[in-house]
Amino acid sequence: MDNTAASVKAFNRKQRCGLGAVEFGRRLLPFLTASGMMSYMLEGMEVSGSGVWMIMMAALIVSSLTVFILSFVMDRTRKRSGRSKPWIYSGIFLLAVSVLMSMHVPGNAMGARLVYAGIVIFVWSSSVKLLLYPADALIAGMTADAAERWNLASVKGIAGSLAAICAVFPASRLAAPGIMGADGGKRYVTVFTVLIIIAILTGSFLLKEINIPRIPESQSMSLKNCAGDFKAFLTNRYFLILVVYGGLLMFGTSVFATLTGEYSFWILSETGNAAVMNGIRYGVPLAAFLAVLFLNRKLTKKQCALLGTGIYAAACLLMLVSMKIQPVYYPAFVLGEIGNGFMWAMLWAMEPDVFDHVDYMTGRARAVFPVAFIAAVVSIGGGLAGALRQSLAGFIMNQQNFSGLAEASIRADGRKQLAVLGFMVIPLVVCGVVALVLRRYGLDEEYGDVRMELDRRGKRA
Numbered sequence: 001m002d003n004t005a006a007s008v009k010a011f012n013r014k015q016r017c018g019l020g021a022v023e024f025g026r027r028l029l030p031f032l033t034a035s036g037m038m039s040y041m042l043e044g045m046e047v048s049g050s051g052v053w054m055i056m057m058a059a060l061i062v063s064s065l066t067v068f069i070l071s072f073v074m075d076r077t078r079k080r081s082g083r084s085k086p087w088i089y090s091g092i093f094l095l096a097v098s099v100l101m102s103m104h105v106p107g108n109a110m111g112a113r114l115v116y117a118g119i120v121i122f123v124w125s126s127s128v129k130l131l132l133y134p135a136d137a138l139i140a141g142m143t144a145d146a147a148e149r150w151n152l153a154s155v156k157g158i159a160g161s162l163a164a165i166c167a168v169f170p171a172s173r174l175a176a177p178g179i180m181g182a183d184g185g186k187r188y189v190t191v192f193t194v195l196i197i198i199a200i201l202t203g204s205f206l207l208k209e210i211n212i213p214r215i216p217e218s219q220s221m222s223l224k225n226c227a228g229d230f231k232a233f234l235t236n237r238y239f240l241i242l243v244v245y246g247g248l249l250m251f252g253t254s255v256f257a258t259l260t261g262e263y264s265f266w267i268l269s270e271t272g273n274a275a276v277m278n279g280i281r282y283g284v285p286l287a288a289f290l291a292v293l294f295l296n297r298k299l300t301k302k303q304c305a306l307l308g309t310g311i312y313a314a315a316c317l318l319m320l321v322s323m324k325i326q327p328v329y330y331p332a333f334v335l336g337e338i339g340n341g342f343m344w345a346m347l348w349a350m351e352p353d354v355f356d357h358v359d360y361m362t363g364r365a366r367a368v369f370p371v372a373f374i375a376a377v378v379s380i381g382g383g384l385a386g387a388l389r390q391s392l393a394g395f396i397m398n399q400q401n402f403s404g405l406a407e408a409s410i411r412a413d414g415r416k417q418l419a420v421l422g423f424m425v426i427p428l429v430v431c432g433v434v435a436l437v438l439r440r441y442g443l444d445e446e447y448g449d450v451r452m453e454l455d456r457r458g459k460r461a
Helices: 002-027 034-041 049-075 085-102 110-136 138-142 146-168 170-174 186-206 223-234 237-256 261-268 274-295 301-322 326-362 368-400 405-410 414-438 443-460
Strands: none
Touching: 002 110, 002 138, 002 146, 002 186, 049 110, 049 223, 049 368, 085 110, 085 186, 110 138, 110 186, 110 368, 138 146, 138 326, 146 170, 146 274, 146 326, 170 186, 223 237, 223 326, 223 368, 237 301, 237 326, 237 368, 237 414, 274 301, 274 326, 301 326, 301 414, 301 443, 326 368, 326 443, 368 414
């Protein structure tokens, strides 16, 4: 009995290390940006900014649609290595190919070079999606144990925090001079590509997908069946709650995050203590994700998500207070990062449970497609937040012709106060809506029966 418990513990430890390594690598992907690659690919081509933007947008949109459709195929993959790992390997290969292609732009006519650049960005963005979607679906395939899914969600956050620390400090120094340096950014792109490939390859070798339900042979890949999969999720109340939660979470936290760095001028009339700000930005989320490991013994997922939402709302309220009592600015950000960690970890932990619920209700075992859909909604939330940030910033900068935020901080007026209030009040309102949405999440209570039925079906199959 002890030997069995020890072997399970060793297996879980290996799984967590594997998922952590994969997550570490994929969290470095945002630092390997499409714009960075384009900066040296198009150097000397004398292409207008609008031309570059059109190339990037076309390639990104086409690749996103392609991989979104491909997510239906990914869900039907049943290789010995698992459902996600074969596609992760494909993403690693395409990433390496795209970076190698970007190192050399052919000296043909302008039109041919632009087409080549578009192809490179298409291959690169496709590789990124192949690394993101299947990796996000791993938790569902790695275990059926609800508590272990909490732990794996925490591991995702810890690895992501470590990746941010690595990218901002040691890796960025190693990659100097960076995108705008003398080498046009090639060294920067090379360093991050190598780190990403090593981390994801190492992690994928360690982890195993052992909880992948069988798909009936009668369920073909016809358009009718794909539409049925789509309908199954969009009519499931818990999936809709998850979609709304993810979109609102990204929207609210992205608006609130504007009040960091240069925007601290708007409250403190100074940049603030850089060391303290970096400590909060990179250290507190790591501590929050570590705390999640212990919360699963005392709280349900809904309770933990509500706790994070409440903490985040308190951060918004403290930020309002900091307009009059400036030192409160720093504890407001501490609370904001703690709440952020709890809420994102719960999104990741709830996803596989919701996918199981859809399987329980419909017999459709899917994980990659719904992850792709949730990721799209989260991206929309981030896009809306970006548009709102630009609008609020423009409300101050453009109408008053300020030369910078420093000048805007000196010249306090009603417009600046109103915009700053927007950056605080809007996330506070979002917290209230998120809390109302989460109150309808009751899968914690239902999941025991769901798991028993799915296990019974598995034994019968």
